[in-house]
Each structure stands twice: as structure tokens, then as C-alpha cells.
Amino acid sequence: MYASMTGNNEEIAGILEESFENLGCEVDNTEASQADASDFEDADICIVATYTDGEGEIPEEAQDFYDDLQEEDLAGKIYGVCGSGDRFYGEHFCATVDDFDQVFANTGAIKGAESVKVDLAAEAEDIDKLDAFAAQLVQKSNGQ
Template identity: 80%
Template sequence: MATAKIVYASMTGNNEEIAQIMEEQFENLGVEVDTTEASQADASDFEDVDICVVATYTDGEGEIPDEAQDFYDDLQEEDLTGKIYGTCGSGDRFYGDHFCATVDDFDHTFAQTGATKGAESVKIDLAAEAEDIENLDTFVKELVAKANANG
């Protein structure tokens, strides 16, 4: 059975909700999943699972949220070769070019760890609506399919 770890950073609660949506979908697919808020997570936790997911918001002018900064820095030191990863997050289109910039930052960092991208990133404007939930379900299914093919 595949295992997954979701790490999220949430100021408004939107990404916590996104993490819960994904957690439920992973469980529906028979994946054992652990979800942790970023300030409580350790990047090395990803060494013990098949699927690594980060759900984050973007702070200010495209910055990593304070509570996720240490996690982000530590992730850059990890070797996650053989792991499947995905990134997603909530943002506000009001910020234009900075919309969900941190989702892309985590995507690039995961790629540098040797992990394999399992699905295209999902970027959500504010709270997850019905279409966003469908996109998250697809995202999770693709991650699980990639992990199963990998395993």
C-alpha cells in the first residue's frame, strides 16, 4: 500500500481545507496518509513515504510563508530520489504574477531533490470550489497512479 505525506501552510484556512480534501481522496484510494502543518513538519518525514505533497499559500510579493520557511530550506537538502511529489495551493489572483508563486517554488525545489513529479500543480483562487475539488481529486489520482507504477 502506498503512503503519502501532506504538508500544508495555511493562514486563512483555505490550504488546511485543501489538505483535508486530498487526505480524504488518498484514503478513498487506499493510501495511508499523514497530514502536518508546515511549522510542525520536518522535511526528512518525506523520506518515509511514497508520495510527498505540499499545499501552501504565497506571502506578500511572492515569498515563502514564514511558518514554511525552515521546512522549505530543509527540503532543499533532502535526497528524495524514487519519491513522487505534487504541489498545490491557494492564492489570490489579485496578486497577478505572484499568484501561487510559492507553489512553483516548492515544485522547483522538489525537482532538485531527485523526486519525480507525479501531477501538474493545482493552483486555487481563494477557497476550493467544486471545480477545484475535482482538480484536486484528479491530482491525487495521478499521484497515486504514478506511485503505483513506480513501486
């Protein structure tokens, strides 16, 4: 699931989709307003790519998903969170990435990789981190 205002997280979701497909995974890449938290019940690996709105707020189009995710039981599922932000916002830089990370942990899901936070648009170094993120999630899902 991704939430994207500027297109940066849509791009991140696309990078991850390609990474997972290269690792032999089937991917369902859904924009936040079209996603339902219960969809994660049928997934082996659950990922959220999001931006942070204003001063640390969940994006409006992802708020319902965020609220519903808190009610899910995802015990045994592997999860990862990533997103883009602007370091200009200081302490609020990618705060929503951390918020989703906490909610996933509360669902009983297992963290498969450290969160990836991208400053603005993904560059070559960020793409390498996202590829590694995908690989770690698949390894964790495969019990390695």
C-alpha cells in the same frame, strides 16, 4: 505538509487527505510548523499545499521546511504541489507553489501530477481537480 493562514490550504489538505484515503492510501497530514522535511524520506508520495506570502515569498511558518527540503535526497519519491492564492496578486499568484515544485525537482523526486493552483477557497471545480491530482499521484506511485 500544508501551510495555511486563512484556512484555505488546511481545507485543501483535508480534501486531499480524503481523496487519498478513498484511494486506499494511508495519510500523514501535518501543518508546516510541525513538519520536518526528513519525514518525506519515509513517504511514497510527498505533497506540499501552500499559500504565497506578500509578493511571492515563502510563508514564514514554511520557511524552515522549505530550506531543509533543499538538502533532502528524495530520488524515486513521487511529489505534487498545490495551493491557494488570490489572483489579485497577478504575477505572484501561487508563486510559492512553483518554488516548492522546483525544490522537489532538485531533490531528485519525480513529479507525479501537474500542480494545482486554487483561487482563494476550493470550490466544486477545484475539488474535482484535487481529486484528479491525488489519483494521478497514486497512479504514478504505482508505476502506471
